[in-house]
Amino acid sequence: MELARKFKEMFSTVPMIGWLLGILVGVLIEFYWGYDYISYYLGLPKIPVLFGALIMLKEPLMIPGAIGYDLIVYVIPVFLVARVTTFATNPLATFLEKLPLIVSVLIHLVFFYFILHLWSGINDYRELVVRLTMVSIILTISINVINGYQGEFSCSHPGFMAIGAYVSSILTLLLFTNDKIFGEALLPAYLGPWFFPIALVLGGFAAAIGSLLVAIPSFKTRGDYLAIISLAFMFIVKSAVENLNAIGGARGMGGQGEFAPLWVIFIWTILAIWIIHNFVTSILGKALNAVRDDEAASESMTVKTRKTKMTAFMFGAFWAGVAGGLFAHVLAYINPGMFGINRLAEILAMVYFGGLNSIIGSIVGAVSINVLGEALRPLELFKWIIIPLILIFVMIFRPYGLISFKEFNVKRMLRAKSKREQGA
Amino acid sequence: MTALLNVNQMTHYFGGLRAVHNYNLSINPKQITGLIGPNGAGKTTIFNLITGVYTPTEGAITLSGENIKGLETNEIASKGLGRTFQNLALWRHMNVLDHIKMAHYSQLSYGLLGAFFNTPACRRQESEVEENAYRLLELFDIKQYAFDIITSLPYGAQRRVEMARAMATNPKILFLDEPTAGMTPDELIQMIKIIRQVHQDFNVAIFLIEHRMKFVMELCEFIQTLVFGEVIAEGEPEEIQNNPEVIEAYLGKEDLT
Numbered sequence: 001m002e003l004a005r006k007f008k009e010m011f012s013t014v015p016m017i018g019w020l021l022g023i024l025v026g027v028l029i030e031f032y033w034g035y036d037y038i039s040y041y042l043g044l045p046k047i048p049v050l051f052g053a054l055i056m057l058k059e060p061l062m063i064p065g066a067i068g069y070d071l072i073v074y075v076i077p078v079f080l081v082a083r084v085t086t087f088a089t090n091p092l093a094t095f096l097e098k099l100p101l102i103v104s105v106l107i108h109l110v111f112f113y114f115i116l117h118l119w120s121g122i123n124d125y126r127e128l129v130v131r132l133t134m135v136s137i138i139l140t141i142s143i144n145v146i147n148g149y150q151g152e153f154s155c156s157h158p159g160f161m162a163i164g165a166y167v168s169s170i171l172t173l174l175l176f177t178n179d180k181i182f183g184e185a186l187l188p189a190y191l192g193p194w195f196f197p198i199a200l201v202l203g204g205f206a207a208a209i210g211s212l213l214v215a216i217p218s219f220k221t222r223g224d225y226l227a228i229i230s231l232a233f234m235f236i237v238k239s240a241v242e243n244l245n246a247i248g249g250a251r252g253m254g255g256q257g258e259f260a261p262l263w264v265i266f267i268w269t270i271l272a273i274w275i276i277h278n279f280v281t282s283i284l285g286k287a288l289n290a291v292r293d294d295e296a297a298s299e300s301m302t303v304k305t306r307k308t309k310m311t312a313f314m315f316g317a318f319w320a321g322v323a324g325g326l327f328a329h330v331l332a333y334i335n336p337g338m339f340g341i342n343r344l345a346e347i348l349a350m351v352y353f354g355g356l357n358s359i360i361g362s363i364v365g366a367v368s369i370n371v372l373g374e375a376l377r378p379l380e381l382f383k384w385i386i387i388p389l390i391l392i393f394v395m396i397f398r399p400y401g402l403i404s405f406k407e408f409n410v411k412r413m414l415r416a417k418s419k420r421e422q423g424a
Numbered sequence: 425m426t427a428l429l430n431v432n433q434m435t436h437y438f439g440g441l442r443a444v445h446n447y448n449l450s451i452n453p454k455q456i457t458g459l460i461g462p463n464g465a466g467k468t469t470i471f472n473l474i475t476g477v478y479t480p481t482e483g484a485i486t487l488s489g490e491n492i493k494g495l496e497t498n499e500i501a502s503k504g505l506g507r508t509f510q511n512l513a514l515w516r517h518m519n520v521l522d523h524i525k526m527a528h529y530s531q532l533s534y535g536l537l538g539a540f541f542n543t544p545a546c547r548r549q550e551s552e553v554e555e556n557a558y559r560l561l562e563l564f565d566i567k568q569y570a571f572d573i574i575t576s577l578p579y580g581a582q583r584r585v586e587m588a589r590a591m592a593t594n595p596k597i598l599f600l601d602e603p604t605a606g607m608t609p610d611e612l613i614q615m616i617k618i619i620r621q622v623h624q625d626f627n628v629a630i631f632l633i634e635h636r637m638k639f640v641m642e643l644c645e646f647i648q649t650l651v652f653g654e655v656i657a658e659g660e661p662e663e664i665q666n667n668p669e670v671i672e673a674y675l676g677k678e679d680l681t
């Protein structure tokens with residue numbers, strides 16, 4: 001404990017930009033020497049994709065090598081560089097603080113994207129994991145709006161996601177792809193990327209309208225009954241799609257254009273975080289909490305409780321629909337089976353693990369469950385024992401999840417960290 | 425002078441139970457009226473009927489001459505009817521400042537899009553609301569708790585938050601349901617002071633349910649006594665205090681202080 005405290009104190013002077021710089025150095029080391037030198041001398045067959053977890057689980061003999069790799073490439077450079085460069089990064093952070101907040105945020109984001117791009121570019125599989133993780137982040141935050149901020153137990157998220165995935169896929173396939181279901185493309189392919197955001201938004205709107213089927217019953221009931229209604233909604237969407245042969249039925253629908261590269265998903269993820277953060281920190285958004293905690297008191301305090309519930313469902317469903325659209329275009333294939341009970345389990349795991357009523361919690365939840373899920377893949381069936389076990393432990397010690405009831409403050413996150421301030 | 429709040433021949437049944445019968449009330453602007461009566465007499469039910477939680481089976485209710493019977497509770501509240509609850513009804517995960525800000529809900533006009541994109545209109549209105557919220561916190565002596573989660577406050581302070589929150593809706597008339605229930609004598613004296621101050625500073629009429637006679641007699645200009653859903657006596661404090669029916673039905677059974 002004492003050691004952890006000292007360690008924490010030692011790095012408390014590192015500003016965000018310093019951490020980014022440290023990570024950049026780690027990623028550059030991997031980029032230039034990862035394969036030729038480091039993994040070669042450590043006796044690893046290739047660059048460990050997700051911090052060596054796959055290798056460690058498959059070949060226990062390589063555990064020291066993989067750990068060594070993580071230390072040499074990530075841990076040591078990141079911490080060392082972050083700590084050593086504070087003399088430069090703190091003044092830099094101070095300078096950035098003087099710029100308008102939006103400019104400073106954009107600079108950090110571009111820097112972060114650049115690092116992410118480098119890191120994920122090393123390997124196709126790694127890139128796929130990153131893209132799907134970002135889709136999961138949108139999904140998790142959006143279900144948090146309904147299940148966390150609004151406090152309903154809604155199970156319909158895979159349904160909302162499916163609506164978004166199908167609506168946007170139908171639009172892009174119809175317009176820009178020569179495919180089996182819809183025939184010749186109606187528009188030239190180069191318009192595709194421009195139209196894609198519209199397709200996503202339309203998918204989101206469709207999901208939002210669909211969500212009314214759950215939102216309206218929520219005026220009268222909550223808890224178990226609403227959970228059942230929302231679960232029914234999910235199954236209705238799934239079997240409706242299964243029986244609609246015009247859109248591929250149970251066989252699914254493939255061939256979606258390459259409209260969702262890393263940067264597009266990154267922008268959508270940031271946009272979702274930004275808009276949802278704005279909403280939940282405004283009074284209109286906090287009305288969700290008020291209605292959750294005491295509906296009668298909210299009404300008496302002039303809060304329109306029905307409108308608030310409807311907003312929560314439609315807003316959450318909208319983003320689930322957008323995430324669904326991105327998901328469909330990452331995989332370039334969807335079928336109704338993807339939007340069933342397994343997806344629901346995964347989404348619920350992410351949101352309850354990460355933490356209710358917190359965007360940062362949802363990001364943590366989505367990233368950890370995704371990375372964990374991929375890392376434990378070699379264990380196959382055991383994966384579905386380990387992840388629930390972790391979940392149970394979190395629920396015992398932190399009933400609302402890892403990070404709950406906490407919103408981030410961008411300004412505070414990005415500011416310089418001088419020695420002086422620490423005492424306070 | 426036209427009454428601010430007017431209730432005419434209001435009757436309400438819960439299934440077969442007649443909770444309120446032929447109830448009449450007229451409150452003028454700035455008037456403080458008290459409602460007393462034994463437990464289960466229907467006092468809270470009358471509050472809930474006027475505030476729109478239930479719609480009365482019969483009768484008419486007007487606020488500033490406008491019909492409010494049948495409107496939703498939030499609509500009635502934003503027309504100028506603020507209230508507190510007998511058993512505190514606070515938002516358990518929310519801090520004190522947010523409680524007060526939330527009660528400005530109907531005064532916001534920036535809309536959902538404003539909230540999503542944090543537009544200048546949204547920022548301006550939210551900071552105005554915050555300013556007003558701090559003023560209320562100060563007035564009710566709860567500023568030091570601004571960022572504390574409500575459940576961590578002492579009971580008396582929670583009561584004051586509830587009142588501050590009701591005042592944030594900018595009411596013309598304030599309904600207080602047993603504002604001193606469960607309070608220590610010190611807190612009680614503070615509450616009398618606060619109610620007086622609210623009455624003066626905000627120019628509101630007040631309608632309060634109360635058990636402690638001392639409190640009612642000291643504050644109210646007009647008192648109604650309710651037994652089994654019916655008003656058995658009404659008038660000025662002295663009249664009520666000396667009314668034999670009241671003494672028999674209610675006061676006789678309880679400690680008068």
Ligand SMILES: Nc1ncnc2c1ncn2[C@@H]1O[C@H](COP(=O)(O)OP(=O)(O)O)[C@@H](O)[C@H]1O
Binds near residue numbers: 462463464466467
């Ligand atoms: N929602 C309800 N449904 C059925 N009966 C109710 C309801 N609310 C109150 N009552 C009944 O109405 C009567 C008056 O209750 P109430 O107004 O709470 O009394 P008071 O506030 O004077 O103590 C009681 O008999 C109570 O049981």
Ligand SMILES: [Mg+2]
Binds near residue numbers: 467468469510
């Ligand atoms: Mg009562």
